[in-house]
């Protein structure tokens with residue numbers, strides 16, 4: 001559905017996107033993950049055709065995109081990072097305005113508006129001015145507007161920024177529904193949990209460059225360990241004993257910090273049971289134990305040396 005080939009975009013001295021390539025198969029969700037300023041929005045703008053690459057190309061459904069008047073843009077629904085809504089108008093009036101930009105007829109606009117408002121769960125607020133809406137409702141209307149002309153590809157630039165957890169879940173439900181209906185999605189975020197939940201294929205970008213890409217499983221497989229086991233002890237002395245007991249066995253890497261010990265086992269869930277029995281064998285009691293799954297955060301850390309959260 002989408003083929004991005006070596007796109008480059010500079011703003012003066014800043015190389016916002018420095019040669020990124022990827023493909024998105026029809027009906028899948030592709031995630032672009034990266035910290036602030038990584039070049040996500042710039043890349044997205046080139047995919048939806050609002051920004052022309054300095055070099056490289058974007059192909060949508062076999063058609064090389066050329067500028068913002070390209071008819072292939074009709075196939076693309078774009079949900080911008082900044083809300084693009086008329087606050088004084090109602091949802092229906094907003095949809096009518098954006099629909100008319102796509103030369104849709106009045107009856108077609110009416111039919112599609114009702115359909116997309118139902119999808120985003122705003123049917124009962126159709127005639128109310130948008131300025132009365134909560135942040136999450138505005139975000140959902142922003143998505144409805146991107147859907148009104150019936151796109152085959154939906155491109156979302158951080159659609160959950162400034163949204164409470166409940167509205168965030170509502171947005172995920174919408175996206176999952178659309179995906180089930182066969183929609184192709186490109187999703188950008190700097191929240192790794194969202195990308196982990198939504199996306200079939202993930203590309204991590206930083207400083208305008210592709211760092212690593214693959215399915216979530218493939219990315220997690222690049223980590224030394226798929227999960228970590230964390231034990232809390234009563235005091236530091238006990239933790240030191242535990243560290244020694246665990247280090248005597250070949251479980252994987254063992255770290256101690258104050259009264260806590262972490263085990264990064266070598267890709268083997270049996271290590272959870274083993275580590276407990278080694279501690280019992282050494283007569284060391286723990287106060288608390290947690291198993292945490294490896295995440296994209298650790299993948300980012302391992303491939304850039306920095307934390308995504310910073």
Ligand SMILES: Nc1ncnc2c1ncn2[C@@H]1O[C@H](COP(=O)(O)OP(=O)(O)OP(=O)(O)O)[C@@H](O)[C@H]1O
Pocket residue numbers: 011014015016034035036037038039040041042043081190
């Ligand atoms: N129109 C512009 N003019 C000048 N510089 C720009 C412009 N747009 C983006 N940049 C710069 O390009 C770089 C990438 O910005 P971009 O908005 O693509 O990042 P992002 O990954 O979307 O970040 P965020 O998570 O904050 O949205 C930044 O250094 C930014 O300052």
Ligand SMILES: [Mg+2]
Pocket residue numbers: 040041042081157158
């Ligand atoms: Mg952005």
